[in-house]
Amino acid sequence: MITLVGAGPGSRGSMTLDAVEAVRSADRVVAFPRLKESLEFIRKDIVEIHRISEVEDAVAEDHLAVVVSGDPLFYGLAATLKRRGVEIYRVVPGISSMQYAASKLQIPWHSMAFHSFHGREVDLDLLLDEKISCVLLDKHYSLTDLSEGLKEKGAEGLIHGASYLSYENEILETKSIGESFDLEGDLALGVIELALDE
Numbered sequence: 001m002i003t004l005v006g007a008g009p010g011s012r013g014s015m016t017l018d019a020v021e022a023v024r025s026a027d028r029v030v031a032f033p034r035l036k037e038s039l040e041f042i043r044k045d046i047v048e049i050h051r052i053s054e055v056e057d058a059v060a061e062d063h064l065a066v067v068v069s070g071d072p073l074f075y076g077l078a079a080t081l082k083r084r085g086v087e088i089y090r091v092v093p094g095i096s097s098m099q100y101a102a103s104k105l106q107i108p109w110h111s112m113a114f115h116s117f118h119g120r121e122v123d124l125d126l127l128l129d130e131k132i133s134c135v136l137l138d139k140h141y142s143l144t145d146l147s148e149g150l151k152e153k154g155a156e157g158l159i160h161g162a163s164y165l166s167y168e169n170e171i172l173e174t175k176s177i178g179e180s181f182d183l184e185g186d187l188a189l190g191v192i193e194l195a196l197d198e
Contacts, residue, residue, distance in 0.1 A: 001063050002055075002086065004078055006071040006094020007031075009166035010038050014095055019067075022092045026065035030058050034187075035067055052080055059086065069187070071096040075116040075136055097189055098134045101162045104172060105191060107132070112191075117141045124149050131196055137188045143173075143181040146190050151178030157194040163187065 005022045008014030020042055023029055029046045031039055036048045046067075049055060055066050055077075072078040074096040081088060102109040113133040115126055122141055127133050127150065137143060143161040150159075161173045163183045171183040177192075 001061075001089045002059060002081075003063065003065045003090045003092060004072045004076075004081070004088050005065050005067045005092045006073075006076070006096075007035055007038065007067050007069055008071075008095040009097050009100045010035060010069050011166035012038060012041055014100065014166040016092070016094065019092050019094055022090075023065050023067060025063075027062035028058070028060075029065045029067060030055065031067040032069075035069055039067060052077070052084075055081065056084065056086055063089075068094075069097070070094055071099075074098065074114075075118065097136070097162075097165050097187070100165050101134065101160070101172075101189055101191055104162070104165070104170075105160050107160075107191060107193075109134070117146075118187075122149070124153055127192055128153060128155060128194070129196075130192075131194055133192050133194075135190045135192065137190060143183065143188055143190050146192075147175060147177055147179055147181065150192070155192075155194055157192065157196075160191040160193070162189050162191070165189075 005019050023042045030049045031046050036046050068077045071094045113130040116136040118136040118138040147159050155177050157177050161181045163171045
């Protein structure tokens with residue numbers, strides 16, 4: 001039996017009480033490396049995993065909590081496990097990196113478009129008609145790549161870049177489209193505000 005737990009952006013303070021209790025009450029807990037260390041305030045016996053196949057291998061008759069960053073249903077592990085035929089007993093939501101970034105930037109996100117280039121094909125055309133959008137990135141496609149790519153497409157406006165959200169080394173930078181970013185990282189995101197004709 002699997003409970004999929006969203007830990008929020010990753011820091012202790014960004015976890016919901018429901019998520020903490022789900023980790024505490026499970027028979028076993030697995031998490032990816034960055035999260036394992038963050039969760040040690042709840043329990044010390046968390047098993048570190050590196051691949052999704054290890055989640056499948058860990059399924060047994062007991063209650064397994066699989067902890068992921070962000071929200072499991074926002075470009076998260078839930079869809080992948082379901083595609084692979086893994087039954088999920090319960091999903092405990094978490095704060096997504098997008099929600100957290102919007103709060104730090106004080107940008108309402110009710111009309112924001114959401115995309116992920118994290119491990120996915122990059123399609124900048126998806127962003128060109130949106131007044132405001134948020135894009136999840138990875139080490140293969142950086143904030144600088146995004147900024148320069150949008151400039152090549154003729155876009156104008158701002159990009160708010162964020163990395164290590166909720167951690168002590170959290171970085172937020174705002175640049176004009178076309179400018180390079182100093183911050184990079186495996187789990188960066190960009191909030192794009194295009195200057196579109198009304």
